[in-house]
Amino acid sequence: MTEPRPLRVAxxxxxxxxxxxxxxxxxxxxxxSARVGAPLEIAGIAVRNVDAPRDIAIPRDxxxxxxxxxxxxxxxxxxxxxxxxxxxxxxxxxxxxxxxVVTANKALLADDGPSLYEAADAAGVDIHGEAAVAGAIxxxxxxxxxxxxxxxxxxxxxxxxxxxxxxxxxxxxxxxxDVAVKQAQELGYAEADPTADVEGYDAAxxxxxxxxxxxxxxxxxxxxxxxxxxxxTAEDVxxxxxxxxxxxxxxxAERTSEGVSARVxxxxxxxxxxxxxxxxxxxxxxxxxxxxxPLMFYGQGAGGRPTSxxxxxxxxxxxxxxxxxxxxxxESTYAALPVxxxxxxxxxxxxxxxxxxxxxxxxxxxxxxxxxxxxxxxVSQTAATSGSATLVLTTHSAREASLAATVAAVxxxxxxxxxxxxxxxxx
Amino acid sequence: MTEPRPLRVAxxxxxxxxxxxxxxxxxxxxxxSARVGAPLEIAGIAVRNVDAPRDIAIPRDxxxxxxxxxxxxxxxxxxxxxxxxxxxxxxxxxxxxxxxVVTANKALLADDGPSLYEAADAAGVDIHGEAAVAGAIxxxxxxxxxxxxxxxxxxxxxxxxxxxxxxxxxxxxxxxxDVAVKQAQELGYAEADPTADVEGYDAAxxxxxxxxxxxxxxxxxxxxxxxxxxxxTAEDVxxxxxxxxxxxxxxxAERTSEGVSARVxxxxxxxxxxxxxxxxxxxxxxxxxxxxxPLMFYGQGAGGRPTSxxxxxxxxxxxxxxxxxxxxxxESTYAALPVxxxxxxxxxxxxxxxxxxxxxxxxxxxxxxxxxxxxxxxVSQTAATSGSATLVLTTHSAREASLAATVAAVxxxxxxxxxxxxxxxxx
Numbered sequence: 001m002t003e004p005r006p007l008r009v010a011x012x013x014x015x016x017x018x019x020x021x022x023x024x025x026x027x028x029x030x031x032x033s034a035r036v037g038a039p040l041e042i043a044g045i046a047v048r049n050v051d052a053p054r055d056i057a058i059p060r061d062x063x064x065x066x067x068x069x070x071x072x073x074x075x076x077x078x079x080x081x082x083x084x085x086x087x088x089x090x091x092x093x094x095x096x097x098x099x100x101v102v103t104a105n106k107a108l109l110a111d112d113g114p115s116l117y118e119a120a121d122a123a124g125v126d127i128h129g130e131a132a133v134a135g136a137i138x139x140x141x142x143x144x145x146x147x148x149x150x151x152x153x154x155x156x157x158x159x160x161x162x163x164x165x166x167x168x169x170x171x172x173x174x175x176x177x178d179v180a181v182k183q184a185q186e187l188g189y190a191e192a193d194p195t196a197d198v199e200g201y202d203a204a205x206x207x208x209x210x211x212x213x214x215x216x217x218x219x220x221x222x223x224x225x226x227x228x229x230x231x232x233t234a235e236d237v238x239x240x241x242x243x244x245x246x247x248x249x250x251x252x253a254e255r256t257s258e259g260v261s262a263r264v265x266x267x268x269x270x271x272x273x274x275x276x277x278x279x280x281x282x283x284x285x286x287x288x289x290x291x292x293x294p295l296m297f298y299g300q301g302a303g304g305r306p307t308s309x310x311x312x313x314x315x316x317x318x319x320x321x322x323x324x325x326x327x328x329x330x331e332s333t334y335a336a337l338p339v340x341x342x343x344x345x346x347x348x349x350x351x352x353x354x355x356x357x358x359x360x361x362x363x364x365x366x367x368x369x370x371x372x373x374x375x376x377x378x379v380s381q382t383a384a385t386s387g388s389a390t391l392v393l394t395t396h397s398a399r400e401a402s403l404a405a406t407v408a409a410v411x412x413x414x415x416x417x418x419x420x421x422x423x424x425x426x427x
Numbered sequence: 428m429t430e431p432r433p434l435r436v437a438x439x440x441x442x443x444x445x446x447x448x449x450x451x452x453x454x455x456x457x458x459x460s461a462r463v464g465a466p467l468e469i470a471g472i473a474v475r476n477v478d479a480p481r482d483i484a485i486p487r488d489x490x491x492x493x494x495x496x497x498x499x500x501x502x503x504x505x506x507x508x509x510x511x512x513x514x515x516x517x518x519x520x521x522x523x524x525x526x527x528v529v530t531a532n533k534a535l536l537a538d539d540g541p542s543l544y545e546a547a548d549a550a551g552v553d554i555h556g557e558a559a560v561a562g563a564i565x566x567x568x569x570x571x572x573x574x575x576x577x578x579x580x581x582x583x584x585x586x587x588x589x590x591x592x593x594x595x596x597x598x599x600x601x602x603x604x605d606v607a608v609k610q611a612q613e614l615g616y617a618e619a620d621p622t623a624d625v626e627g628y629d630a631a632x633x634x635x636x637x638x639x640x641x642x643x644x645x646x647x648x649x650x651x652x653x654x655x656x657x658x659x660t661a662e663d664v665x666x667x668x669x670x671x672x673x674x675x676x677x678x679x680a681e682r683t684s685e686g687v688s689a690r691v692x693x694x695x696x697x698x699x700x701x702x703x704x705x706x707x708x709x710x711x712x713x714x715x716x717x718x719x720x721p722l723m724f725y726g727q728g729a730g731g732r733p734t735s736x737x738x739x740x741x742x743x744x745x746x747x748x749x750x751x752x753x754x755x756x757x758e759s760t761y762a763a764l765p766v767x768x769x770x771x772x773x774x775x776x777x778x779x780x781x782x783x784x785x786x787x788x789x790x791x792x793x794x795x796x797x798x799x800x801x802x803x804x805x806v807s808q809t810a811a812t813s814g815s816a817t818l819v820l821t822t823h824s825a826r827e828a829s830l831a832a833t834v835a836a837v838x839x840x841x842x843x844x845x846x847x848x849x850x851x852x853x854x
Contacts, residue, residue: 034761136719138573146565149739292563292736295726309719312576326753334461
């Protein structure tokens, strides 16, 4: 038997993840080669500037600024540069040239996954993106393959470690959001510009990918209703705790009788729900499926080493297909379910109000909710101090649109001094 | 383009799992066929007695007592009969005939997985066994594929729902083991003869499979040190709670510098460990990997519907390979690490003693531990009642063999009235 020819792996990008992937391929490749069934070797690493300072473990002669030439000589192209271009063009070039591709690029997959999948399908090559959602946690492959015989009804994901860390610190130490964000920045959990995390954009890209995989339907980033945590206060977090909840930023993908939807928003999660115990910068994805019932996948969602685990797993999968023949599963979009408008979501709400301490206040509020068809599940009112009391209402499931109208009407009541918060309840 | 020819699926066995798989294939096969890319149809269902009473949803004319003839006409053979024979012979026959095989048979895979994998490899067909470990939870595929680029160091699994339910009831309601087992039997969580669950044999088969997958090394059932929960008392569970732990039956697979080992035993798990929150009959597998760090996979580990999810996922995977070409990963045993003897495990221990309430007692016990090279991490002693006190020692990591010798020596001390319990601490 002849020795199989080496598989040439091209890395595009050499940031925190790329560096870790390169190190493993360079210095720990015996195991990987044994698992693939053929030697793996790095064809090169494309970077913007070969002279930029970087980890000395990366040999200078592997670096190149000519990404296209590198792509053209690779069997497996691993895109870790992020952003839409030139990542997209380079991946399409790789696919057209017959290379398998691995990407960790959530924005690209959420924005334009279909064109990549179609190209890969036409060329008969693998495309893998395990690292694009929830870092080290195997979730893309379980959804695409392990659960391919089941019908998923809902996915609730804590898929942004930065915001989970921030909310956890707010909860543990009573911090306000800006203080907790600053701490997260100092510890390297949040970027200098934390907008993409705090406003939920990062989670929204992942929600689109999760919804597409779960429901065999194309859901794009633009379909995802997105609200970040910038409106969450220390008081919200404290009241959540008092009423038996944790505040979590959730990426939600849901299938109803009308279609599918994806959204990102802060939500109250009951303390006995498995997601409530996801602390610090950890991620977790909770999946509900018809036959399997509830499942949860938990682990580190970011960082160079953890994310490299997912990328290297994809490289091994792609490599095995090169050696053994065959390819990974194609994009599955046969269901093509209607993607519902952003305000179609139906959830439970917790509404917290400051009300005047006088008879009939609760009746007025309850009347308005009833008039709008929003029914109340639980209600509690604190003892009054200086003439006002806090009223906390939890509703049964209601449409986003009805709730908005209801809250506006409640806000107009004489006995209501202030809408303190409106938070969705999930899980 | 011509319509792809239907894939014929043969089911061997029609118990709780088989019935669910059959129902989905019969009445919900449109989705499955779309995901596979070819129509799926049931070739037949082999049973011991076609006239036995069963779910009326299963058409009588699909049933056959001639399993061999059924196997010979199938593209995918799904073995859900359990036991070693005739399951093994039928699967080998299927493989030799060029069919892909799916099995949920943990005993067979743990006992004789290698011969099945070798046959599948030689024939170039898929072999899948996701349902053999932890029911609905995707864990086999994540270990074989998603984590194939990482180095797993440890797997801690709650992989037996019956014993987790029993221990959870003991903990929540202060029940003794026999009462909790009886309850579990009444609720259908435990079988009439609960030996395989209670004594850990079921978990041991899963430990062998997990260790084999995690360490790319063949670990068989006979290599697994196995201790069930029959020695766990209500008092043990209560003391665990008092000292900050839960008692869980764990399937453990571990890689050390000397080799790999697998074992099953009850263990104290700190209450803040993710496994401690796994309640009722749920399963969870906690994985530690070099790059990924800690991961956890959580869900239902048994039952017809949940297990059918894993089986159907495997059927779709096997079907996709039939349609698209290629095959699933082979058995990976290249590492062939030494499988360590059963008493080589190194763990921490909690030892609970009844000691005479007199000066010098603690010093004597501590002295014996020191003489045996076992160092103490924490110690606490309760106030004495009727002349004796309870002493709880937690040790640093020690070898199983040293600990056994130590406990024997401690038992001989004059100040020690009784060894109340010795429990390992994990996680």
